[in-house]
Structure formats: structure tokens, C-alpha cells
Amino acid sequence: MTTIYRVSSPEKLHPLDPLNVLRFYPDLTRHHSKKMQDRQDLILYLASIHRAAVKSGRPLGFCQIPLRLMSLRHWVYDYRTVFDYFFEVVQIGYNCGLDNNEISTVIPKKLPDDVIAPIKARKLVYMPPPLPAGGVVSKVFVRQHLKDEILSRLAASGRLDLHAPVVWLLDHPTSEVNFYFVPSGKLQLRDTSVWPISAVETWPSWLREALFGEGIDIESAYTQFLMEHVREAYANNPVHLQLFFPDLLRSLSDKREWRREICVDILGLDYNDDNISIVKKICMSLANGSKISPGILIGHGSYSITRDIIINGVEDVSPMNLIRIGERLSAIAKQYSTARKVVCMSELGINPSRKNQKMVFSSYFEWEREARYKIWEAVGRHGIMVHDGIDGIPTEYLQDIPGLVKSLNIRLTKS
Known part of the structure; x- marks a missing residue:
């Protein structure tokens, strides 16, 4: 749960509801209604994450959850009032990149029964971020006919944090959705989705396949990269290539x-x-x-x-x-x-x-990105970009992987 997917509640909570915003912010009634709604949405979001954690039945100290606290702050600047009610920080976030990627480890607190009971009934609707000014647009087809099956398996997996964005995709007016991707990582040689759902490439592989269909991977990508250059170096010594x-x-x-x-x-x-x-x-x-x-x-x-x-x-x-x-x-x-x-x-x-x-890895990432875009172009600019391939490719392209291998000169396999 390192990516925070903002949600909103379409219902108004009764003033006596234990999850009502005024219970957490009793002195902020004169604040702007939008800010109060954001606080209410955050309360329900964290409550749903808390419920998903304790539902596993494990001791609370073992229900460790990775969260980016800075993402919560960007949502609601005084988020700690709510956060400290539901969770306890056991390890403060560390910086794993150039962006605000500090990931903290938190555990749920024990809550009164009158708070736990209403959480299950709350409906949360995913709120897409603003449309980005730029990025690479990739067309994706959502398998909306599998809605019941996907939501059932998602509930069993305990990933309640993904429920709202998954429902948004499954209930989208059309099965065709355009995803925007931008460069990511320290070297800016990977790609991450930023709209309508951020970091969709980090979702569990089973969920991506269920939602978007099968994909194509670069087979043994790093080994393929190494041996491509080794073959060139040993072009005049094929016997030594096999020997070494x-x-x-x-x-x-x-x-x-x-x-x-x-x-x-x-x-x-x-x-x-x-x-x-x-x-x-x-x-x-x-x-x-x-x-x-x-x-x-x-x-x-x-x-x-x-x-x-x-x-x-x-x-x-x-x-x-x-x-x-x-x-x-x-x-x-x-x-x-x-x-x-x-x-x-x-x-x-x-x-x-x-x-x-170590510089070889930088060269590899460049090769990998170039190969990924070659595949993407060859399959009609469809699919979800993952680091070593494309997920959610239309069937007509999946049926001709040998043809793609021949035309692209890259070893490929179904993901």
C-alpha cells in the first residue's frame, strides 16, 4: 500500500456516527467544506485499511503495513489527527529515490467495537487525479465482464486499498481506457502510469492479467541483454562463446x-x-x-x-x-x-x-526501455507498461509472438 489512491464517500455520515469528521475535528466546523470533505474521505480510507489489516486475524503487531505518510499529508495537511487514531508508526519512512518516496511501516491500533462495526458498510469511490499535461498514451481494454470474479478474488487477497480504483475501471462507461505513462526511477528509464490510476504497473500480476488480459515479457531480459553484446564481442570466436x-x-x-x-x-x-x-x-x-x-x-x-x-x-x-x-x-x-x-x-x-x-546496469535499463517501446509499437500502442514487457495486449498480437520475435529480433514470451 505504498501508493495512496484517493477516494471519496458519496454518502453523508450521521453526526453521531463514530466515523463522522466532526468526531475527529470538532473545532473545525468553520473550515471550507472541500477541506472537511477531504478529511472525511481520509477517515474512511484509513478505516478501510485498518479493517483489511485486522481482518487477517493475526496479532496487531504482526499486521505491518507500508505507507507513504507524505502522500497522506498532501491529501490532508493535518492527517495525523486521524492517522494516530487508527495506526502506530513502528518504523519511520526512509528515502528510496529522488521523489517523496519515504515509506513508513505502521501497525493498526485496537479500536472500540462501536467504531469497527460501521466500517464495512462504507462505500468509497475512487477519485482520478487531474489529467496530466504530457506523457505517453497507451490504450488498454478492461475485461469488465469478469467483474464479479475479479472483485471476489481481490477481497480474498486482502488488498482493500485497491478495491476503489479496480471498481472504477470495471464500472467505466467503456471498456477502452487510455493510460498515461511518464519516465520514472533514478535513471528515468522505467515508466509509471500517472492517469487515470497511478502506478498500476505495481499491482499484483494476477490482478493486471485479470483486468487487462495476458501480456508479453522480454524473455530473461538481463541475460538476453548481456549475451547480445557477448555474441558481438565473440563473433569471430563462436567456439569460445560456447566454451565460456x-x-x-x-x-x-x-x-x-x-x-x-x-x-x-x-x-x-x-x-x-x-x-x-x-x-x-x-x-x-x-x-x-x-x-x-x-x-x-x-x-x-x-x-x-x-x-x-x-x-x-x-x-x-x-x-x-x-x-x-x-x-x-x-x-x-x-x-x-x-x-x-x-x-x-x-x-x-x-x-x-x-x-x-555497476554501470552495465544503466546500459541494460536503456536497452530494456528501447526493447519495451519496440514491443509497444509493434502491438499497436496497447497495454500496461511493466519494466520487462507489456501487459494487457489484444489477442490478435498474442497469437503471433513468433512473428514479433522475428520482426523485433528480441526473445519474447507470454507473461
């Missing part, structure tokens, strides 16, 4: 079988979606430079994200098995390390020091 990067080549040409081997033969896990998810996390951590070796796996060496994933994921954590896993995965890690060095020298023309290798 066998796993990275197989991860692209025979991804399913390669992942199955790591899952079953190396990690000793059953081949299913949950365990393949562990394999994906391991491969991504290795691609990002996480260290791994037999010594690190058995507890001798520096901290490693990959080690934590393995220890928490595999069943047999005996020293002998961890050494075997470490030997195999360290070979993959070395291939990624070598590939980054090659890209550093051939693409960026700089010494492949550890510091300079």
Missing part, C-alpha cells in the same frame, strides 16, 4: 529444461511452480552479482543473498550437498561475472572494475 558461457546460452535457447535441471538435479526439489520460483530468484541474484561458492554455502565467507535463498529453499542442507550445489552455481556465477566484464569493455569501453561493472 554454456549456461547463459542454454538459459536462453532451452530455458525450461535448464531450469528443470537446476531445480531437480542440483537443488533436489520437485519440479513445480513454487520451486521454479526459487530457481528464478537464485538466477537473478547471480546475474546481479551475488557471490556463491561451496565455502559461502557452508558458512565460510561473506554475506550472500543467494546463500539465504538456497538455505531457506532446499531440504537437504548437509555440508556435502551444499558443497555440491555451491560448485555448480559458482560456475554459473562466474559466467555472469565474465559476461558483465565483456559488456563493460566492449559496450562501454571502460576497465571492468567492480565499480565500473
